[in-house]
Amino acid sequence: MIVQRYVVIDLETTGNSPKKGDRIIQFAGVVIENDRIIEEFSTFIRPGVEIPVFIEELTGINDLMVKDAPVFEEVAPKIVEMLSNSCFVAHNVLFDLSFLQEELKRCGYDGFFGSAIDTVELSKLLLPTSDSYKLSYLAKQEGFTHTRPHRADSDAYVTAMLFINLKKKLFSLPLLTLKHMYRLSLSLKSELAELVKESIDIRKKSSPIHNPNIEIFRGLALNNSDAIPPNSEGDNPEYPAARSEKLAMLSKAFSNPEIREGQLKMMDIVYHSFEKSTHAIIEAGTGIGKSLGYLLPAVYISKTTGTPVMIGTHTLQLQEQLLGKELPKLRAMLPFPVSAVLIKGRSNYLSLAKFERSLREKEDNYETALTKIQILVWLTETVTGDRDELNLTSGGQLFWERLQSEETIYKGLQEPWVEKDFFERAKKKAAKADIIVTNHSFLLADYRSETTFFSGILNLVLDEAHHIEKAASRYLGDKLDYITVKTMLNRIGMHDQKQLLYRLEKMVQEYEINCDDPYQSIEREINDFSYEFEQMFYTLARLAEKNASAAGYNRSAIRIQHSNEQRGFLKPAQLLAERLIHYLAEIYKKILFRTVQLQNMQEQLKKNQLFFLNEIDSVLAGILQVKSMLHEFFLNPSEENVYFLETNKTVSHSSISLYSQPIDAGEKLWKEYLTRYDSVVMTSATLSVKGSFRFFMDQLGVPKEKGIQKAIFPSSFDYRKNVKALIAKEMPDINRVTADEYTNALAKHIISAASASKGRMLVLFTSNEMLRNTYEKVKESGRIEDFSLFAQGVSGGSRSRLIRNFQSFEKAVLFGTASFWDGIDIPGEALSCLAIARLPFSPPDEPITEAKCNKIRLEGKNPFSVYALPEALLRFRQGFGRLIRTRDDKGILLVLDRRIVSAKYGEEFRRALPSLEWMEAGQLELSKEIDDWL
Structure with missing residues (x-):
């Protein structure tokens, strides 16, 4: 029977454990029927023990306030009556329900045996992009007044309002989304399946809800409100060279614009750098209006050349500021439309093809089921498919790695989804935009890529440019850590673990492929590799401990220099590295042989088998990367790189990560990448030392040529x-x-x-x-x-x-x-x-x-x-x-x-x-x- 009556409960207590003597000091219950609050009840309760100081500070409830209150035994009958034939609802239901159960049992009652719903869990499902699931944060986000957080009456009322809102959102979801949710909700912790089933039943009996922004495609409900804009047409606008023209434009965006001479001069320098295909370095102090200082000339040059201008930033905060605050101002200033898009690396975007396949998997643990529901709801809202919009659990982040977009040689996998693919749509929008905003990491990934994404772009603005050299050092290096390698081995698995190796062998048998090496030989090599890999990291842990004790405290980073001092530790590691490389070469060769044979039969393979081969390809790439890193780190280090290991304070072998980074990454970046652009404008609030850019230029390897324009505009603040x-x-x-x-x-x-x-x-x-x-x-x-x-x-x-x-x-x-x-x-x-x-x-x-x-x-x-x-x-x-x-x-x-x-x-x-x-x-x-x- 579907429950229509919900009782929202909140407790304030002296601690977390009733079995250790903690007691309730305030009870509040709010009764909801037909999405309306019909009854509220709250009372202080005399606990019979002193209220701890920290609880008094948290709740504002002291011993004096509960001195004349009823004891729990007096209130229990009312609570039992309220909960009769009801569903128990609370924000973090496990705490309130278990605490109340113990207190009811202590007073001779049987306890509560009905359904329970957790509004924390429900909020995670239906508000997947919320930054926090704390009650006070959700109340503010949803527009509720929450005057007294950590008081049971206020918390219970706000939780009830939140629950009503969440129910309404659940009911508004597409029926197809609800059906997917129902199957997955059976794996959740609270009884949300009943709530989803209720929504499905009501929706089936009601008139269909038409939402023009929702499109049903291959069993998924997607937001289709984000059309790719056509190429902008029209005459090339003339840049406002005169000071008076710029001020007139600024007055359209600001009611009382502050005249900032530095900003006006910066606009001209940026425009002329783009126009004349020269480079510029500009320090623009806080308050100058740096963002508009480069955005306005960037738009004009984009309209003139017909190609987007790239803006690269270090922080997400600045990207959001550019798109959310500065672009609206720019649009208000200009007499023509401006298009701007944010683009990130491919792995930041959801692969709809992979997600579609994941919904067909029958086995779902809690974290996976939760994440799948979050994504189902998110797909009705998102127009970007960008994972940074989601608030995922740690388990959800691991699951995302299975769903993230990646290049594939199996074109048939993506064919149905090409027009809907989030990364492909982002690229199409970027190609037609005036401004592309991205992060330094994506720029650096493009530098390393064999096929550059930004080949047609002429002009680049590097904002927060003081970060680029260190970002390049990190990004152009390599990392090998214990956890990643062990995760890779677990993905391959032994035959009896039914992971990738087992599934690969099943396909080999199904398609009668002859292999000279049985799968047991791969298993032996994986076992040998795993054992000796452990030995290597134990060896490295001893090196880390020696350095830590010599310094008198546990350092987080230890440089590997192949010096006499370290040779005693490194020699065994080098011998192990040689054997590990041999094992990896054998594992790679044998798995690759099987994969190539199956690839040659692509036309005969089922789609889920193509997906599987795609997974195998990513594992093979991982094996090559580990092999290459071991070889460079231990056997053939480059004089141009620095090698070091990082570990946590306990120096456990499983916490160790190995790094290789170029010493002069900035110089390499300038010569091999940044000079691809006709014009690069580097800007930040802090680039100069004692009035000179020499240090910044040396770090980035920028030549001392006269063609580079330089300017310092001090902060306008007093x-x-x-x-x-x-x-x-x-x-x-x-x-x-x-x-x-x-x-x-x-x-x-x-x-x-x-x-x-x-x-x-x-x-x-x-x-x-x-x-x-x-x-x-x-x-x-x-x-x-x-x-x-x-x-x-x-x-x-x-x-x-x-x-x-x-x-x-x-x-x-x-x-x-x-x-x-x-x-x-x-x-x-x-x-x-x-x-x-x-x-x-x-x-x-x-x-x-x-x-x-x-x-x-x-x-x-x-x-x-x-x-x-x-x-x-x-x-x-x-x-x-x-x-x-x-x-x-x-x-x-x-x-x-x-x-x-x-x-x-x-x-x-x-x-x-x-x-x-x-x-x-x-x-x-x-x-x-x-x-x-x-």
Whole structure:
């Protein structure tokens, strides 16, 4: 019988375990019938135990508030009555239901035996693109008022409203999608199958819902609202060369446009670079309006040449900003239409052919079933097929690898889907666009590709260009890690495991192919390879442990140099590598023979068998890649590359990854790729050191030719008015104390600064270890217990999620390293104090840094002045750029590293921010200055 009555429950409790004495302190229930709330009930409950401090802080419920409340035994009859003949609904149903069951049993009741629905799970299915499934986030996203999070009455009401909305969305889905969902929902944790079945039954009895944006194709309901635009036609518009023309255009997009001379001059430089096929390097400070500074001339040159202009960025945030904020402004300014598209690497897009096939598979574990339903719902919404739109679980991300788009030699697999294929459609739209936005990674992938995607494009803008050299070093290198190789072996499997080898052998027998080598010989080689691969990584783990103990702490990266010191460890690894390469060659040869024989019979093969051969091809490519990496890393290293291994803090063999990266990737990138374009405009807010682009040009191998235009447009912000720059006088010299003594002093200064600034503080570090130790000391001090502390690599979550959490609390401190120095945008009062724990020099034993410095030293130059110092100065400016993001922002810059005044080079860091007045102060005086300024 279909349940039409739902009771939404929320509990506040003293802890997580009723069996250990935790009790309910507030109960709330909301009854829903026919998608309407018909009853609400809530009450405080006297728990008979003290409410812990952290629960009081979380919920706002204290012992006084529950002193005269009923005990659970008095409320239980009402709860049992409410739940009778109902479906139990909760946000994270397992907690509320299991806790309530224990309490009911304790009071002599049988408990609840009806259906249960989890709105977290339901939200994941029906809102697959949501950034978070926390109740407060979903409430805001869906437009509900949630005045008192972590109070049962408010949480239950908001959960009920969310559930009603989700039910309505479920009912609105195409009937075909619902039918797919029903089969898959049987593998879910809560009883959502009943809800889906109810929607199907109602839909069958109702008039068909016509949605013109939905198309049914080969058993899938797809969003068809994104037509590929025709080529734009018309006269070539004339570029607005006059200052007055540009200002008139800007006035169409801005009600009261601010005249930024740097932006106007930048537009002309970019246009003339494109027009004359020359290159340009432009530093455009914060507030200049850099994006429009290159977008406007890019559109005009695109219209003139009839080819798109490529915009390459480092961060997703800037890509979203360009398409979501800057393009609408540009369109408002121009008297003609502008088309812009975002394109990424092929593996970012869903293969509809693979997904269609996956729906025919009968065995689905929980993660796979969940992900398939998410994709089914998403297909009714997405026009891009881009995985970054989805919020997938870790299991879902693994499943995506089976579904991602890839090139195939089996054309028959894609034929039905060619017109619908997301990647192919993205390419067609890009070819007809004025502006193509992509990331540095896709540009670099194109560089490595045998068939370039961007062959017809003449002009390129590299935004966030200060990242390109290091991105090239990573992307043009190779990686071999334990987990990837073991995953590959598991995919091949033994015959009795019924993986790829088993299925391949079945096809060989079916089509009566004669093989000289039985499959048992492949199994033996896989077993031998697996055993010796384990031995190799145990050997590498011992090398990592030796280096870690010698340094006094566990380093994350260890350079492999084939030196006398490492020879004792590397010799066994080299012998193992030779044998591993032999095993891989044999495995590859025998699987390839079988595959080629079957490929020659393509016309006779079934479609699912062609899909299978496509999987085999990807495994064969993986085998070749592992073989090549082992050979280069251990037997034939190149002098142009640096080799190193990375491991986690425990130095377990399974955590080891091997890397090969070019030492001078930037130079290679410039000579072999960027010069393919007629014009490359490189821009960023931080490219110059002491007013010169020489360091950036040297890193990228850009020749010292006169044809390259260079310009620096300083920020339009008045930093002296906006920023108080402070130096901590009582911090110890970092080179004269232990790491523990330094982090103790850091923690004390951070606590006092955070108290004075009332949070809203970002602390930047140069090492994960120093960050972690300082964070722990601040947390354990208990001096800012009412603050929310978030630490990269400790608190969990992505960078964007940490920033979002930081912004949602007024009294918060965010500890960041690496990527937090650059590319994050926290405008307004959410960030009022920026502390720099240590001047941002790269560790001298970091493999790439060490290799670069050695090379510079061999050239007879000083690596500190030529490389280490300029790189640190640029990074220092990038870190400072996080503080003031708009003209009205006001903040504190607090430098905690005494070297900024005590070292000879300290003055160069102070001069790097020329408009600031610096002040040294002791800890008490620092607090007063911060408090007064803010």
